[in-house]
Amino acid sequence: xxxxxxxxxxxxxxxxxxxxxxxxxxxxxxxxxxxxxxxxxxxxxxxxxxxxxxxxxxxxxxxxxxxxxxxxxxxxxxxxxxxxxxxxxxxxxxxxxxxxxxxxxxxxxxxxxxxxxxxxxxxxxxxxxxxxxxxxxxxxxxxxxxxxxxxxxxxxxxxxxxxxxxxxxxxxxxxxxxxxxxxxxxxxxxxxxxxxxxxxxxxxxxxxxxxxxxxxxxxxxxxxxxxxxxxxxxxxxxxxxxxxxxxxxxxxxxxxxxxxxxxxxxxxxxxxxxxxxxxxxxxxxxxxxxxxxxxxxxxxxxxxxxxxxxxxxxxxxxxxxxxxxxxxxxxxxxxxxxxxxxxxxxxxxxxxxxxxxxxxxxxxxxxxxxxxxxxxxxxxxxxxxxxxxxxxxxxxxxxxxxxxxxxxxxxxxxxxxxxxxxxxxxxxxxxxxxxxxxxxxxxxxxxxxxxxxxxxxxxxxxxxxxxxxxxxxxxxxxxxxxxxxx
Amino acid sequence: xxxxxxxxxxxxxxxxxxxxxxxxxxxxxxxxxxxxxxxxxxxxxxxxxxxxxxxxxxxxxxxxxxxxxxxxxxxxxxxxxxxxxxxxxxxxxxxxxxxxxxxxxxxxxxxxxxxxxxxxxxxxxxxxxxxxxxxxxxxxxxxxxxxxxxxxxxxxxxxxxxxxxxxxxxxxxxxxxxxxxxxxxxxxxxxxxxxxxxxxxxxxxxxxxxxxxxxxxxxxxxxxxxxxxxxxxxxxxxxxxxxxxxxxxxxxxxxxxxxxxxxxxxxxxxxxxxxxxxxxxxxxxxxxxxxxxxxxxxxxxxxxxxx
Numbered sequence: 040x041x042x043x044x045x046x047x048x049x050x051x052x053x054x055x056x057x058x059x060x061x062x063x064x065x066x067x068x069x070x071x072x073x074x075x076x077x078x079x080x081x082x083x084x085x086x087x088x089x090x091x092x093x094x095x096x097x098x099x100x101x102x103x104x105x106x107x108x109x110x111x112x113x114x115x116x117x118x119x120x121x122x123x124x125x126x127x128x129x130x131x132x133x134x135x136x137x138x139x140x141x142x143x144x145x146x147x148x149x150x151x152x153x154x155x156x157x158x159x160x161x162x163x164x165x166x167x168x169x170x171x172x173x174x175x176x177x178x179x180x181x182x183x184x185x186x187x188x189x190x191x192x193x194x195x196x197x198x199x200x201x202x203x204x205x206x207x208x209x210x211x212x213x214x215x216x217x218x219x220x221x222x223x224x225x226x227x228x229x230x231x232x233x234x235x236x237x238x239x240x241x242x243x244x245x246x247x248x249x250x251x252x253x254x255x256x257x258x259x260x261x262x263x264x265x266x267x268x269x270x271x272x273x274x275x276x277x278x279x280x281x282x283x284x285x286x287x288x289x290x291x292x293x294x295x296x297x298x299x300x301x302x303x304x305x306x307x308x309x310x311x312x313x314x315x316x317x318x319x320x321x322x323x324x325x326x327x328x329x330x331x332x333x334x335x336x337x338x339x340x341x342x343x344x345x346x347x348x349x350x351x352x353x354x355x356x357x358x359x360x361x362x363x364x365x366x367x368x369x370x371x372x373x374x375x376x377x378x379x380x381x382x383x384x385x386x387x388x389x390x391x392x393x394x395x396x397x398x399x400x401x402x403x404x405x406x407x408x409x410x411x412x413x414x415x416x417x418x419x420x421x422x423x424x425x426x427x428x429x430x431x432x433x434x435x436x437x438x439x440x441x442x443x444x445x446x447x448x449x450x451x452x453x454x455x456x457x458x459x460x461x462x463x464x465x466x467x468x469x470x471x472x473x474x475x476x477x478x479x480x481x482x483x484x485x486x487x488x489x490x491x492x493x494x495x496x497x498x499x500x501x502x503x504x505x506x507x508x509x510x511x512x513x514x515x516x517x518x519x520x521x522x523x524x525x
Numbered sequence: 526x527x528x529x530x531x532x533x534x535x536x537x538x539x540x541x542x543x544x545x546x547x548x549x550x551x552x553x554x555x556x557x558x559x560x561x562x563x564x565x566x567x568x569x570x571x572x573x574x575x576x577x578x579x580x581x582x583x584x585x586x587x588x589x590x591x592x593x594x595x596x597x598x599x600x601x602x603x604x605x606x607x608x609x610x611x612x613x614x615x616x617x618x619x620x621x622x623x624x625x626x627x628x629x630x631x632x633x634x635x636x637x638x639x640x641x642x643x644x645x646x647x648x649x650x651x652x653x654x655x656x657x658x659x660x661x662x663x664x665x666x667x668x669x670x671x672x673x674x675x676x677x678x679x680x681x682x683x684x685x686x687x688x689x690x691x692x693x694x695x696x697x698x699x700x701x702x703x704x705x706x707x708x709x710x711x712x713x714x715x716x717x718x719x720x721x722x723x724x725x726x727x728x729x730x731x732x733x734x735x736x737x738x739x740x741x742x743x744x745x746x747x748x749x750x751x752x753x754x755x756x757x758x759x760x761x762x763x764x765x766x767x768x769x770x771x772x773x774x775x776x777x778x779x780x781x782x783x784x785x786x787x788x789x790x791x792x793x794x795x796x797x798x799x800x801x802x803x804x805x806x807x808x809x810x811x812x813x814x815x816x817x818x819x820x821x822x823x824x825x826x827x828x829x830x831x832x
Contacts (some may be wrong), residue, residue, distance in 0.1 A: 044773075049719075051737055051738050052742055054739075062672075070666070070674070087735040087738050090738070090743060094684075095677040097743075098681065256809055
């Protein structure tokens, strides 16, 4: 503190009090800050001169503990720097924390989204499988033999969904043998009969095996189901899939997968009795599986099941000859495992080729829909046979032509469900974000979708609408299993 | 002294506000009638009001009075037992604690508190009437604060008496002239210095001077002074800084105006015989352990503390 010259002190001391000492009341009021300004100035002047009164004031100050009653230090309020300083620090911390939380959520969300999408896909498949059960029954009569395999395959998937599939299966069993033979033929001709879509009311699961020996396969499946079942409960129980049909369909899907695993087997066709047994087994095991899968989580379950089923399939079946489309089939299972985490973006290039990007559009890769195409000549033929006889050949040709990479015009994707449409009625569908494709042939009332696909709208995996250049409008409500022409 | 006009003004205001004030005072509980209370209010009002006090000021004065404590104090002064009971319950403990804080020593504090209590109760009589110190309480400050102030006054008076004695002894021993308050006739420079200083000091506000006195004369801490004035410690610190600089500048200017050259003025400010003396003394007292001067002061303090 600065010092004043002592002569100043002397002069200060020399000052004499002007008036008499203020009484106790006034001094008290001074200490308690309740004097008016004029009076306060007067008291201050006296205090400046009178050391005794200064002493009295100093002594009469309240103890610092109870300074609340006589607050000599004015209340600083909230906006003083010390308080603000900490307020700023706290605000900064909160901002950083909220950023961190948001980033974490963002990174977690795509995973969840894709998982959810995969789940929806499963649900869609299940519903699709169950929905056209009745449809299956109807066209059963009209259907050619060639369709039986598909129907049967469908039955594979839908087994356990309802009584109908059972009936259907039984019905089909009657034609099991010829069908089996047919399937043998089919399998010999073309490795993969999977993903045969668009048959008339014939909802064929994509994962339908190449054809050979569904009953035997089912037997295989049965053997494999227990392991699958064991795994399923281990998966997160977040089951949103509706019970019953969907579960059954889900089961069916998985048995499809399982089927796929053993698809390539060229096992001798089981006898009818065997078939029946296997059917019965299938039913029961499917129902078991259904209950298991009713608690299955979304993407995880299929993954677990599929990968798990791959192993037991290998063990149980013994001859684990993978179908000729080996890598693809296996790959599909594993792709399904990875799909939830990686959803690409889709586009059509200027030259009409389908492209996808896994890095939000930085780089694009061409997608060859035929590389993993499940399209087989047999299915082509089967499809062709749905048309009127006179169109058969032309359609067949058209279809064959279309087997070559089509020129795409439009693509739409819902999670890992991708639909791509192009010229000459080319319509492809992938359920695994483009790793495997199925050619879809919308067909209704004996007519097929023709013309260039100009627009694809899928509000959800089940419901879609196609507009063509003909112009035609086709809609589906079951993820492309059946189509209606508007 | 307030005029009759003021008295009547006060009276009318009291009449106006009586209902409200009476309600707040809680007179009934302590046996004070409304009329008595009105008389008390008038007395307080007239004591405070000067000739220049406006009616609004009187009105606001009454409204800020602590009428409840005023009523209690006056009822006690009148000897009302129920009032005394309340007073003792509320204030006896606090009285003793304040005395302890002031006297800083138990026996002195007890002595102080008992003396005051007797004064408050009105052990002495005048014209047959009990004379209680509580009669002088007017409700401007809190009763508790008033009690503290009275205690402090009592304490300072005692100390003042003792101090006077001691300081005389000290001064005679130190060789300083006995009746020393007036400065010695000094060379012209000194006179001019004094005058310049007085002028400079006179320009300061009362608060500034009070702060200077409290800090340089009483050697109080910044915190103490801040509490006395109801401001923050840093305010006092800044004020003192500014004052010291401004004072020096002002005195310098005054000296120059009185005919000194600048150099002369600076010299006279920095070099003062009395300053030298005091400086040496100060230096000596700081360097060595308790010299005679401080010893005497300390002794005096102890003496009056036990007295």
